[in-house]
Amino acid sequence: MTHFKQRILSRTLLLPLFLFFLLAPSPAAGARISVLFLGDLHSQLLPVSLKTNKTTVFFGGLVHGAGLLAKEKAAEPDSLILQGGDAVSGITWLHFSGEPEFSALAAAGVQAMLLGNHEFNYGPEHLKRGLSFSSIPVLSSNLTFDDWELAERVSRHVILKSGDTSVGVFGLASPNLSAQASPGPRVHIDRNLEDVSVKMIRELREKGAEAIIALSRLTREENANLASSLEGVHAILGGSSNEETPNALFVQGPNGWETLLAESGAYGAFIGKLALTISEGRTDREKTSWKLLRVTPQSGRHPEVERIASSFENRLNEALISTVGIFENYVDGRSSTVRGGESSLGNFICDALRWRFKTDIGMINGGGIRGDRVFPAGNISWKTLMEILPYNNPVYIVSLKGSQLRQILELSAGALKGGENDHYDPNTRPHTGAFLQLSGLRVEYSLKGEPSLVEADGKLIRWGNRLRSLSVFSDGEWRPLDDDRVYTVAVNSWTAGGGDRLFVFAEGTTEKTDIRDIDAVAEYLMSRKDKTVRFGKDGRIRITDS
Known part of the structure; x- marks a missing residue:
């Protein structure tokens, strides 16, 4: 049914309703x-x-x-x-x-x-x-x-x-x-x-x-x-x-x-x-x-x-120490790992977001993953998940053009420390916690490139050129990102609002959900066979010095 026909039908329904109001009893004046x-x-x-x-x-x-x-x-x-x-x-x-x-x-x-x-x-x-x-x-x-x-x-x-x-x-x-x-x-x-x-x-x-x-x-x-x-x-x-x-x-x-x-x-x-x-x-x-x-x-x-x-x-x-799932192997949750390159823990969290919200892409800022330690293999409780994701952020779905995603990933690369003559200045660079873990994307960054510079209030000083290649998983295969296509990204509310100087997120169209990041991850873990996950890397984020 077309939108026009729907409006005509609605107005047709409203007419007898209006006539009904004329005949229906009303409460006493001043009820x-x-x-x-x-x-x-x-x-x-x-x-x-x-x-x-x-x-x-x-x-x-x-x-x-x-x-x-x-x-x-x-x-x-x-x-x-x-x-x-x-x-x-x-x-x-x-x-x-x-x-x-x-x-x-x-x-x-x-x-x-x-x-x-x-x-x-x-x-x-x-x-x-x-x-x-x-x-x-x-x-x-x-x-x-x-x-x-x-x-x-x-x-x-x-x-x-x-x-x-x-x-x-x-x-x-x-x-x-x-x-x-x-x-x-x-x-x-x-x-x-x-x-x-x-x-x-x-x-x-x-x-x-x-x-x-x-x-x-x-x-x-x-x-x-x-x-x-x-x-x-x-x-x-x-x-x-x-x-x-x-x-x-x-x-x-x-x-x-x-x-x-x-x-x-x-x-x-x-x-x-x-x-x-x-x-x-x-x-x-x-x-x-x-x-x-x-x-x-x-x-x-x-x-x-x-x-x-x-x-x-x-x-x-008692429930907080009950088992949610099982880690088959240890996983490195140290800050230096989740903020400095591909992280198997970051992969798992972003995969969970993309799975739960059926989006093209899942992302989480490295600063949103806490704990700062290596988590051992074995039974995992709610208490452990709360240590990893303590902020209980709601997840938002942001629709962005491919060209905007390129800009976001260039900002993410600007949060990386390293490379020749890289004098990291927190006053003009995205914070290290702005580095994004990913699902549904493959990227390559070069630390030889110039980092993006952004003022504390989110105002761009200059774009960097660290992003060297970018592809997206679409229709069962990896394809080059289309700058004109709109992609959906599941991300926490902090990042969706442009937090950590990732200001381009705020330019997208945002759909709020009431589901918290920890609940999405727990649901994903519990949906897996035997509630078990084996952590690993697959090369979705590559960082070179050349």
Whole structure:
């Protein structure tokens, strides 16, 4: 179906919906609905600790977040409590199948929650086990399931009561879910978000909903575009940015309809509080407010959530030393190795990124690989993986032209020390940690060439000429890089933003994912036969003095 036909169909659907609004009952003038919204929890039950100078600051986490929710609920008993997906993440989600997170959210009083991306990180069967620990209504309006148990457990929408007002809630999964997680072939995504939303609005209105809220895993741009095309949704809460919005955005749709957009960020650092006033069926913008409530130890504790968190904290410590996979041989993870040439550890990490995200290329900066030691052969635990990849960076997919990749690799070569008369100056050169490990590429550098020079703020002083040859693995064979072709690169968020003076990355088109580098590597390791890896080099990076 062409884009034009889709728009015509959408407008055809909207016309009877508009007529339905004229006939449907509306809430009394000045109806007020209070919503407490919890964003991406990422399994953070206990507070986050952050060391600044010599002081350790604690914030976020559901133990204190639930304490704050309880206080707000006591002050306004009619408040609804909603959660916007990505409640789970990482090792806690993998090892305990959601029991601590979903049990704690139920104890905190959450009345409806969205399926996010992380919920699918370990496949639908893992998700089913997680959902068995809670009776909270779980929403996704644009996903359908071949698995009958998931189909029965996940609802398209739900109607909740806030005082005398019926509030309809539906949820939208990311149209890029398959690239960001592992839903598998038996989970089907409807990417026509406008048509899905129109159907949800109609169904909810037919069931008596007087106010409608959408929970979203979309990008901010997708949220805004959707809101501009809809009439009937009063608020869209959440998104995929992992960042909070101090001020709500109002987007105008058809017939002057206004939809509020807001997010409350990640790790339970904030609870979003929406005071939604509806007059004659529409949002009363002047009497509607959104604010962020900061979660700190002063917010109070929730006894049951704290009990759940504490019991699993001890079990998590045991899980950290459990085996993820096996290293058949030792691997050199010293800084001088991962920042100075081809590294078998760097090869493995980049292969994992390319495999997990199905991109043309995988890259990691040498400074992103830590540990600075030789890791022995034998069983490998989560603790060891966390030593190698401690930053827990999300992975982004950056689309770049071949010509831009050449520039990036020239900058990477500029981070290499060595060669005749090479007086390395950190003030004008990419840092040694900017040297890139690779997958899907073969490069040759010459230390006889001039290094690229870049100022500390990322401003180019001059291009170097150390890159001598470059090929890409495409359609099963090695081919010369095409300067005009666009390639996809899986890389951590730091590098994707131009960190380490690799400024060309920031010129590409970036797709954010919620998957962390360590999770991608662990998943790759566990997918291998007998969960085993044998490290080695294959000549993908060659460095010469000629």
